[in-house]
Amino acid sequence: MKKKVLSLLAVSALATLVLTGCGSKEKEEASGEKGGNGTVEVVAKGFQHDFWKAVQSGAKKAAKEEGVTMNFVGPKDETAIAEQLEMLNNAINKKPSAIALAALDTEAELDAIDSAKSKDIPIIGFDSGVPGAPEGAVKATASTDNKKAGAIAAEKLYQAMEERVDGEPMRIGVVSQEVNSLSISERTGGFIEKMTTLLESNEKVGKGKVAVTGHDKYKNKVAEKDAVAIIELRVPAEVTDAAGKTEASALLEKKDLMAIYGSNEYGAKSIINADEGLGGRIGSDKDKILAVGFDSGALQQDAIRNGKFLGSVTQNPVKIGYEAVKLAVQASKGEKVADIDTGVEWYTKDNIDDKDIQELLYD
Numbered sequence: 001m002k003k004k005v006l007s008l009l010a011v012s013a014l015a016t017l018v019l020t021g022c023g024s025k026e027k028e029e030a031s032g033e034k035g036g037n038g039t040v041e042v043v044a045k046g047f048q049h050d051f052w053k054a055v056q057s058g059a060k061k062a063a064k065e066e067g068v069t070m071n072f073v074g075p076k077d078e079t080a081i082a083e084q085l086e087m088l089n090n091a092i093n094k095k096p097s098a099i100a101l102a103a104l105d106t107e108a109e110l111d112a113i114d115s116a117k118s119k120d121i122p123i124i125g126f127d128s129g130v131p132g133a134p135e136g137a138v139k140a141t142a143s144t145d146n147k148k149a150g151a152i153a154a155e156k157l158y159q160a161m162e163e164r165v166d167g168e169p170m171r172i173g174v175v176s177q178e179v180n181s182l183s184i185s186e187r188t189g190g191f192i193e194k195m196t197t198l199l200e201s202n203e204k205v206g207k208g209k210v211a212v213t214g215h216d217k218y219k220n221k222v223a224e225k226d227a228v229a230i231i232e233l234r235v236p237a238e239v240t241d242a243a244g245k246t247e248a249s250a251l252l253e254k255k256d257l258m259a260i261y262g263s264n265e266y267g268a269k270s271i272i273n274a275d276e277g278l279g280g281r282i283g284s285d286k287d288k289i290l291a292v293g294f295d296s297g298a299l300q301q302d303a304i305r306n307g308k309f310l311g312s313v314t315q316n317p318v319k320i321g322y323e324a325v326k327l328a329v330q331a332s333k334g335e336k337v338a339d340i341d342t343g344v345e346w347y348t349k350d351n352i353d354d355k356d357i358q359e360l361l362y363d
Helices: 001-033 051-065 081-091 108-118 148-164 182-200 243-252 266-276 298-305 317-332
Strands: 038-041 070-072 098-101 123-126 138-142 172-176 210-213 229-234 259-264 289-296 313-315 346-349
Touching: 038 051, 038 289, 038 317, 051 070, 051 317, 070 081, 081 098, 081 108, 098 317, 108 123, 108 172, 123 317, 138 317, 148 172, 148 259, 148 289, 148 313, 148 346, 172 182, 172 243, 172 266, 182 210, 182 229, 229 243, 243 259, 243 266, 259 266, 266 289, 266 298, 289 298, 298 313
Parallel strands: 038 070, 038 098, 098 123, 123 138, 172 229, 172 259, 210 229, 259 289, 289 313
Antiparallel strands: 313 346
């Protein structure tokens, strides 16, 4: 009897070891890449969104090439500042070779960043980076030049608008998720700045005849009553589908609206949802409102395929993750590193199915 009990205990212990091993492997495969030449902790702004999954795939590729262990984490969404801070502190406590960070709120994470610096753990920024970090704490950043990307959206939209500009009062709408994060604020600002320049260069509008309204951060000194063209920015009070749809609807309902831009996936989705509620006001026909977007997403891709949107700007999330880990490895070796612009692409119904574009899109 005693031998039988001992035998059962041994089998149970073996089963526990097997199950534990399987569980660890699953976690490792879900979060990173294992190697033996150092460790890179990657702390993203989120993890539930397909964009961040694409970033992770690029990070995994770089980690495999470099032979380093990589752990990729992110909070439940991009408002969970306290959760990201806890993840950053956990990463620092592991004493990795380097950390790649896309900060939700640099000010809230200053103590943690100082701690990493005091422990000689180099930080690499990615995506929106770590704006306002202490000097020397962030060695380099792998990110989109969002101001330039916003300008590309303005150029593409203006090309379609130009023949419609006739000197009569007109309005261009902008829907932005918020105006605080560096990435979205630069896409918004880059669009507004470039669109203003393009409109002022048109003799049917003229210099000093473009008013920017809707938010004090971007508002200029031109009054609406004195303007030929108005660029109106709408920002929801909260980041919900309903709030975004309300702001987009407020623009689409205006009779002088000629064109509209969504500065990220949320903004574009808000425009599409609002348009459906209004019976279909956007499109490329002469009696329709011209629309462009930023990022990807199933709704936005469908809007481009069916001609609702002229096109959208997409980042290269795979390259963002890839270059962030590459820079982190270089920095951990004491090598000199510099910022990398990971680039963007303009996609339309004509090239959306091209292999090079499909690799950058996500649902």
